[in-house]
Amino acid sequence: MNRELMSYKGIKLILALISVITMIQSICIVFQAKWLSDIISSLFAGHSLSSVSHQIIYFAMAFTARYALSLLIKRRAYRFAQKTGTRLREQMMAKLFQLGPAFVRREGTGNLVTLVLEGISQVKTFIELILPRMSSMGITPVVILAVVFIENRTSGVILLVTMPILIVFMILLGLAAQKKMDLQWSAYQTLSNHFVDSLRGIETLKFLGLSKKHGTSIKRVSEKYRTMTMGTLRLAFLSSFALDFFTMLSVATVAVMLGLQLINGEIFLNSALMILILAPEYFLPVRELGADYHATLNGKEAAEAIQSIIDVPIEQKKKNLFSLSKWDENSELTLNKVSVFREEEGKMSLNCINLSVKGFKKVGIIGESGAGKSTLIDILSGFMTPSEGEIKLSENEHSLTSLTHEAWRKHITYIPQTPYIFSQSVLDNVRFYKPNASVAEVEKALEQAGLAELVEGFPDGIKEQIGNGGRMMSGGQEQRIALARAFLCQRPIILLDEPTAHLDIETEYELKETMMSLFNHKLVFFATHRLHWMKQMDYIIVLNQGKIIEEGTLDNLLNKKGEFHKLIQSQLEGLE
Amino acid sequence: MKEWFVDYIRRYWRRFIVILIVSLLAVLCGAALMYTSGYLISKAALRPENVLMIYVPIVAVRTFGIGRAVIQYIARLISHDATLRILSEMRIQLYKRLEPRALLIRSKVRTGNILGLLSDDIEHLQDVYLRTIFPSIVALSVYFIVIFSIGWFSLSFALIMAIYLFVLIILFPIISLWMTKKKSQKINRQRNHLYQNLTDAVLGVTDMMISGRSHEFIHQHEKEENEITKVTSTLHSMSRLREFMSQGIIGLIVVSMIVWSSGMVNTHQIPGTLIAAFVLVVFTLSEIFIPVSESIEKISQYQTSLKRLVETSHFETEESKNELDHIMNPDKVTIRLDHVYFRYDNESEWTIHDLNLSIKQGEKIALIGRSGAGKSSLIKLIYGALKPEKGLLTLNGIPATHFGEKMSDFVSVLNQTPYLFDTTIRNNIRLGDQLASEDEIKRAAKRAKLDEYIDSLPLGYQSVVDEMGENFSGGQRQRLALARVLLQNTSIVLMDEPTVGLDPSTEKDLLDTMFEAMKGKTLIWVTHHLVGADKMDKVIFIEDGKIEMQGHHRELMSKNERYRRLYQLDVPYQL
Structure with missing residues (x-):
């Protein structure tokens, strides 16, 4: 049982329902065994077939009822799994579009897409399997054991003793296999990734003249992978071996004990037969659980991963605290001591940024990579909430903690590098x-x-x-x-993050004309390391290591011969 | 189909037979356990005078009980071993299939992650054996064994059983395969569509947020998911119903077995002790027969994987087999292009149009032009990965396409995005020359100016590249690739925009390091802007596959208005 599972809406109700059905089903199993053993022992005693025709009909009914109920359980579990899966998916996707590009970059597009599509269906499989398994594991063996005890104490003891032994062995061996896996985990990962790594790097291998030779390396690694996997499997399969072994041994022991008791006349044939028929049924839930264990494992992991995304905290903003009906000449935006901490300790992507813009203006943001240009653009676009500091926006009386709001995004255009x-x-x-x-x-x-x-x-x-x-x-x-x-x-507001860094110079030049016509009468934030754009900017901010180290108009900065001038010089350096 | 499937069965048939026999034994042991148990207690119920009378069945019951577990364990191990063997062979087969065309895969297949997909496909195919072929054949064998054993007692009853079981292991699987095939194909199609749309939405997440269309997207996505759910729900309820009906047939078999065996006992054809034995066996056999439908149903899932793998055969084309047989001096290579024409297919425009060029050993050339001007194609032509349609491209008089594998002894390549393998820094550098000593590796790192950074890492040269993730910047990746190329030590180096996307100072540092490390080598450098062009012996400006202008930087600056304008734009002169 796990935490995620129990937190799903409606889980208690569905578990209760399934448990009730499982209870009835267990009773059917008992009666099915009883009538079958009655039939066989009557026939064995030499009675005619017609004398047991009633029992045959009863047996058929119990048998049918048992599987009809199992159909019902599966249907219930399936529906619940579908409903829960849909809800999880909706929550996760909504969260995804709230968390934005920084989150996507960190988690990886492929990962997220796989989690939404594959992950959800794995969770569904998990729920669908685990609900019936849990209830049949908890109910059926108990009912059967009680009946066996009533019929024959010795057999009951054998069954009772075997179950814990079986489970302990299964868990111990499973843990041993897991430990071995963990010990070799990194080697294991490398080996299993080796092939896809080779395929992705095939071009590089070709250029290095290694591609032909690498075929043998794939062979060698694959063989190593096989031996290693087999080593783990030998241990991992032992756990299901233990399951099989104790089940079979227990059934065999029960059969032998019953035989001996029959000889001594301590039990009747119909009781003995019934116990013999019930013995495998007693172990069936555990065996099913063991067989589905790996299928449920993926789902469990996916469930945790999905829940962790849904649980990422997001600042809840009250709607009335943010308003922006229009941006015009008189609108004003002010950043006050805005900082962004990175996850690693002590590092800051932005350090105490103060910035104020009014009306329509073209603001150039310049600096080397890692200076914080993109982070600043992310803050201004409302993709990211600063760790510290406040933001003031005309129309809003109170200062804001971030611009991550639809009312702000409605006014902006964002153009990234690609x-x-x-x-x-x-x-x-x-x-x-x-x-x-x-x-x-x-x-x-x-x-x-x-x-x-x-x-x-x-x-x-x-x-x-x-x-x-x-x-x-x-x-x-x-x-x-x-x-x-x-x-x-x-x-009215346009934000650009290195829009031309990857373009050839002529294309960039042609684009520039188009862009300048777009920038007319707008508020523009333009982050770039291409200095020639600065000529067209009204105001320039120079960033270095997350701080604004210089700001002003182009003429201002050129006359000052400060940091901006240094930046130009360093780019000219070494050129004629 | 043949090469990815039949061939393996042909090669591994001995192993397969062993696996099948062992799996069959495991099943039979299970059945025998219930059979002898039933027999044992019936016999005991006759109250023989002596326990010894039932001694044999007692031993048999225990043996079968333990045997079943042990044999099952062995069967699982050997079947997994065989599939892992097949997996490793399939990997090699796929690799060999892709390797000759390695340099052209990217332009041929647009879908980004095709290589990852193919690798997954192979893993899917191993399930064919474990989950479909082995269990089905075992079930079929049990089927025949059951029919023959009953036939021993009664032909007519054997016939009835044959029909019942036929429904279970032949009719139901075929019907469900037939009924699910179309539906699961439809699901696959829809899922692919969802996959594409979702990837689109996640990659375009900023646009989604700014346009405020994310709610609309989620709504649309859920609508499509609902359609899929509808189909899967029908599939599920079909399989539930099928299982219920299968159990019904098992129930029918049990009742028939009771009726038949009581008749046999009445006519004294079999002893009464066998009624229980026969009836109990039926239950164990149901575990073998019922899952067959599900195994067979899976076939439609493998087909997509198989289809994609079969499609890789399109990659295979004639490779220039005539390997280099002349001995040429690798230290002094002259590249000559003589009226070279190239295009990707017969209808399109020329990508390279009547190009003439001669590059002597040690010359440094910058190739400049817009994207799509033919720069990268030219690099591939020089490497011999592409073949000129007309004209001649030679290295020391030998056509570039004749070099084959040997090309890497003469020419090395630095790409836009160098691929770093998921292994240590040392191993990544060593790929340049596998015989390189520790010293040589360190020297190469030093020349690439990466030594200080590597030494600062806790694990030094033993650091694994992939785990460093973000800490390894674009510039550092390029430097690592540079160290690799330096170790490869060829006389010609082709660089295809290695500094794209780096900021100006990183770019300048990297270029300085590169130029310094490549003294004496021929350098052909594709670039999209002009920083560093002055360090080259010659700048060649390519447009529409033709040389638009060429000459030394100084010469072009003084004579060519267009070049001057571009240079001024690129370098912050006017500021």
Whole structure:
């Protein structure tokens, strides 16, 4: 049993229901055994078939009822699993879109997608299996044992004693295998990752002239992996061996004891037969649990991982504390002593940032990588909550702790280094922020972003599929799609994070003209390490190791011959 | 199908037979245990004078009880061992399939993680043996054994049983495979769609947040999940129903067995002690027969994996088999391009258009141009991974495509994103020259200016690259790749935008280190901007696959207006 499972909504009710059904089912099992043994012993005593026809019908009914009930249990458990899975998925996805890009970067896109799709279905399997197993484990053996005790004390003792021995051995051997796995875990991981690592690096291997030779290395590692796995399996299978061994031995012992008692006339054949039929049923729940153990393990882990995402704390903001109806010449944004701590101790991504902007302005944010440019943009875009400090926004009387609010995001456009292109048409990509925009509006935006000619040349024009699986676009063209989005929405605030770092110089130059027309009459935050952009900025912030080390207009900074000047010099250094 | 499946069965049939026999023995032991138990107590109920009369069945019961557990254990071990053997062979097979075209996979397959997928597919295929083939064949064998043993007593009853069991292990599996196939294909399709959409949404998470469309997306996602759930629910209820019906058949068999055996006892064809024995055996056999449908149903799941693996055969093409047979001086190599034309397929425009170029040993060339201008294709042509459609590209007079494996003795490559393997720093560097001594590795690290950083790590050269994750920056990754290339020690180095995405000062440091370490080597450097161009012997500007302008930086600066303008844009001169 585990914590996650018991915290699911409605779990108690469903467990109670399943337990009741399991109880009835256990009684069916007992009666099925009783009538069957009655039939056999009557026939054995030489009675005719017609004399036991009633019992045969009873047996058939008990037998049918037993499996009908098991069908019912499975259906209940399945439905509950579906319902819980759906709820977990909804919660997790909602959380995902609240936590934003920093969280996605940390956890990895692949991981998260797998967790939503595979993880949830593993959890469902886990719930679906564990509910019936738990109740049958708790109820059926007890009922059977009670009946066996009433019928024959010796057999009851044998069964009673075997169960704990069996479970102890199973757990001990399971733990031993686990310990061995843990000891070799890192070696094990390396070996099992070796193949996919080799495939991913196949290009590099080829360039190093090692790719042919590496085939033998794969063979060697795979063989090593096999021997190691077999070593662990030998131990791991021992646990199910113990299960089998004690079950079979116990059944065999019961049979022999019954035989001896029959010879001495201490028991009747029908009782003996009934016990013999019930003995395997007594162990069945444990064996089923053992068989499904590994299937439930993945689900259990997935459940924990999912819960940990759902449980990530998010600051709950009251709606009325944040409002921003429009951004105009008189609007003002102030950052006051804003800091961001990194997870490692003592390091700060941003250190006591003070910043104030009013109206429409182009603010350049410059600095080397690791200086905190992206973190500052993340704060200003409302993707991240600062660890310390306050933010003041006109219209809001109280100071705010962060900008992570939809009312703020509604006013901004964010353009990263590589804008994401969805696997949709050009049309839907451009109107992503404004899904109800007309084709004519999108065409105008494309024209403004300098994409009209390119898109007209596509076989399907504006309906051409782009993104993953569609037509490939160059970095510059992807950036233009992002610009077209911005042109279409005309939101008053634009944030850019190194939008041209990966582009060739000519493409960057061409983009610059388009961008400058977009920046007109807007509040722009432009983070970059390409210094030539600063010429077009109204105000410049120089960041170094999370701190603002200099700020002012371009002329100011150039005359000052301070940090900004140093930055220019260092880039010119070594050049003629 | 043949190469990924039948071939393995052909190769491993001896092992498979052993596995099947042992698994069968385990089942028979279980059945025999219940049979002898039933016989034992019936016999005992006759109250023989002496315990010795039932001595044999007593021993048999114990033997079968212990034997069943032991044999089952062995069966599991040997079947896993065999599948792991097959797994390792399939891996080698897949690797060999991909290796010759290694440099072209990326341009051929657009889906990012195809390689990871293929590796998963192979793991799926091992389940075919463990979960489908072995259990089904065992069930089939038990089927025949049961029918023959009953046939010994009564042909007509054997026929009835044959029909019952036929329904269980042939009819039900076929029907459920047929009924689920379409549905599970539909589920697969829908799940793939969900997978794509979700990946899209997670990668575009910022756009989702800013556009405020995340609720809409979740809603849409749930709608599609619901559709899938509807289909899976029908599948589930079908399989529940099937199991119920299977149990019903088992019940029917038990009742028939009672009726038949009592008849046999009445006519004195069998002793009364066997009624219990026969009836009890039926229950153990149900454990073998009922799961067959489920095993067979899984077949439709393997098919996707198998299909993808079979598709890898498209990767296989003619590889230039004529390996290098001339002995040439690896220290002095001249590269010559003579009217080289290249394009990716017959309809498209020329990627490289009538290119003429001669690069002497030790020359440093910068290749500049927009993305898509043909720079990277040119690098692949020089490496011999691509073949010119027209014209000649030679190294010391030998066509580049003739070098094959040997190319790495002459040319090394530094990529945009160097791949670092999941092993120690030392092993990653050593890949450049597997015979390198500890000293040589350290010297290479020093020349790449990575030695101080490595020494500062707690585990030094023993640090595992992957575990360092974020602590290993883009610049440091490039330096590690550089150390590797320096160890490889070839006379020609091709660099394909190794500094893209780095900030200016990191870039400048890295370039300085690279240029310094590559004295005397021929350097062909693809770049998208002009920082460092002045350090090159020649700058070649490529546009639409043609050389637009070329010359030394100084020369171009003084003569070429366009070049001057670009350079000024790139370098913060005017500030």
